[in-house]
Amino acid sequence: MEEQLIKIRQARRDVFFPKGKTLYLLISCFVFGLIYKPIGIVLGIIFMYSLFERIKYTAHLPCPKCGEPFGTKNSFPLGVGGMVCQNCGLSLYVPEQ
Secondary structure: OHHHHHHHHHHHHHHHOOOOHHHHHHHHHHHHHHHOHHHHHHHHHHHHHHHHHHHHHHHOOEOOOOOOEOOOOOOOOOOOOOOEOOOOOOEOOOOOO
């Protein structure tokens, strides 16, 4: 169960602080958008869509205890979720014994 909670915490961190190829791709799009202003609008829309998809994926990761989405069941999540499972109350940082 602890491994799944670590995976959820890491996924939440990666939504707003990506690493690896995703980070380099986002930085490249940002720089390219600054250089070529008309394309910057399109790249901004693509960036926001990518951010939304990462938030949606992370919000729907299953709870290791009950199997329901840990963050939210909404199809249009506004965030990655709270510190406890919305269904069973399992804490993200202090697993039950």
